[in-house]
Amino acid sequence: MFNRDGSRIVSEFKPPDGPEDWDERHTVVLPDGSKFTFENSGNVQRIFNGEGRLVSATEWTEDGPRPLPTGQLAFVGPAISAGANLASRLGPAAVQALNAAALTFFTWLSSRKDPNRAAVFAFNAKKYEKPETQNEKHPVVFVGSLTRDEVRKVCDKLPDVQELTDAAVAKVTTDGHYRGPADFGTKVHKEIADAIRRKNDPDFKAEKSVIKTALETGRQTSSSNSGNAQEVDPEMKADYGELGSIRIDAYENVPEKSAVCVYDPKTGWRGLSFPRMNELAAAAHRLFGYKPNYIIVIEVRPGQG
Numbered sequence: 001m002f003n004r005d006g007s008r009i010v011s012e013f014k015p016p017d018g019p020e021d022w023d024e025r026h027t028v029v030l031p032d033g034s035k036f037t038f039e040n041s042g043n044v045q046r047i048f049n050g051e052g053r054l055v056s057a058t059e060w061t062e063d064g065p066r067p068l069p070t071g072q073l074a075f076v077g078p079a080i081s082a083g084a085n086l087a088s089r090l091g092p093a094a095v096q097a098l099n100a101a102a103l104t105f106f107t108w109l110s111s112r113k114d115p116n117r118a119a120v121f122a123f124n125a126k127k128y129e130k131p132e133t134q135n136e137k138h139p140v141v142f143v144g145s146l147t148r149d150e151v152r153k154v155c156d157k158l159p160d161v162q163e164l165t166d167a168a169v170a171k172v173t174t175d176g177h178y179r180g181p182a183d184f185g186t187k188v189h190k191e192i193a194d195a196i197r198r199k200n201d202p203d204f205k206a207e208k209s210v211i212k213t214a215l216e217t218g219r220q221t222s223s224s225n226s227g228n229a230q231e232v233d234p235e236m237k238a239d240y241g242e243l244g245s246i247r248i249d250a251y252e253n254v255p256e257k258s259a260v261c262v263y264d265p266k267t268g269w270r271g272l273s274f275p276r277m278n279e280l281a282a283a284a285h286r287l288f289g290y291k292p293n294y295i296i297v298i299e300v301r302p303g304q305g
Contacts, residue, residue: 006031028101036101065142155261
């Protein structure tokens with residue numbers, strides 16, 4: 001597949017009874033020639049750079065993405081001798097290239113419109129622990145297409161968000177009171193937000209708006225030992241759509257698995273940008289008042305459930 005920006009994706013699928021130790025692999029070539037291969041075997045994803053060296057190895061489990069122990073990676077050669085968390089050792093330029101390749105891959109996965117699968121983009125939440133690291137480039141942990149049942153074992157609210165998105169699109173379309181695509185999207189998000197708020201679930205929130213500058217300076221939410229969703233510091237709160245704020249469309253706290261699931265319903269053709277995902281993840285992290293291990297961003301489009 002060729003993209004307008006000059007990047008391309010070459011996909012390979014193992015034939016039945018083939019000798020390969022992978023099920024499918026997708027090589028992303030960026031406009032500058034940088035190359036990364038995302039190789040999947042079952043729920044294990046290995047990422048290789050253009051020289052064929054392993055830079056990441058992660059398994060999607062019922063508790064979310066987990067780096068593979070070194071012992072399970074022996075078959076890939078000496079690149080893993082120091083452990084599975086190799087991506088953290090990449091230089092800034094290599095990390096930026098890896099993230100760009102992962103986003104290109106994720107955008108393509110999101111566009112495939114498979115009703116039985118969902119595209120996910122997962123981050124290690126530790127990148128947001130210190131304010132001085134929030135603007136650094138950190139490598140993605142996992143990007144792939146999983147069955148909806150696999151995603152739901154971690155992010156239980158996925159069916160709810162999908163149902164609310166479909167219902168909101170249907171309502172706004174039927175009403176017909178919108179001025180163009182942007183206004184359509186705004187009204188759809190408002191319907192979704194209202195429906196989530198009516199559920200009154202402390203671990204399932206909608207469209208919290210927070211001041212971006214507060215996130216960048218490391219402002220914390222009110223603390224609690226409960227592990228449940230926390231109220232944001234009053235000085236961080238913002239009105240809906242306020243200039244300089246970040247809006248989280250829907251987020252789910254999963255404290256028992258130390259994960260935060262961020263849902264980003266989309267009605268237009270544009271997918272998530274990496275800065276947008278970074279903002280969503282950073283805002284979600286600050287809003288909970290505890291340190292989840294992983295933040296999982298899921299794009300939700302109407303008609304995919």
